[in-house]
């Protein structure tokens with residue numbers, strides 16, 4: 001890819017590494033978790049060396065994702081604070097999806113949709129970690145009723161989270177020029193001006 005020296009820096013290398021550790025762990029967890037969820041998905045366990053290994057590895061990968069997500073949470077939480085402009089953006093999102101983004105309010109580094117998704121991911125991650133710990137019988141031996149309740153919450157939250165991440169990936173691909181932000185760390189000025197104008201002004205000092 002040819003990069004222009006005028007491109008704007010959106011993510012530093014540590015931010016990208018942090019994001020991709022979470023992303024890779026999420027994919028590994030979704031694949032191994034689906035293998036336990038329904039017999040139709042059980043062949044996925046072969047990717048991890050069989051059912052026993054998948055069952056052993058799944059919670060440890062979960063610990064890596066949880067710790068990395070905590071780091072990501074503290075990196076991004078201030079930038080994801082909701083503002084009145086974000087609420088207006090969310091109320092007009094239908095117009096944008098229909099192809100008319102002319103009336104959308106000017107957005108900072110993240111738009112209302114990204115912020116909503118961020119907080120939904122935070123809630124899901126908290127539920128997944130708590131219910132995952134409750135269900136981890138290698139370390140804890142809680143009453144079976146608690147383990148069963150935890151397993152239901154864990155599976156339901158995981159299903160919601162897989163849906164949310166599909167939306168996240170779809171949006172990253174749909175808004176052309178976004179994937180490279182997390183890959184190379186930079187975006188074009190045109191991308192910033194069109195999708196995050198307030199952030200563009202802040203980065204360039206242009207009004």
Ligand code: HEM
Nearest residue numbers: 022023026076110114115118121165169172178179181182
């Ligand atoms: C595995 C496939 C994934 C892809 C292709 C992907 C792609 C991206 C891209 C391109 C961005 C930059 C968006 C922008 O700057 O406007 C981004 C940001 C972000 N991603 Fe992902 N991502 C993935 C997985 C995940 C997962 C699993 C999580 C968390 C559980 C996550 C959480 C975030 C967060 C928090 C941001 C910053 C945006 C914000 O704070 O609102 N991503 N992602």
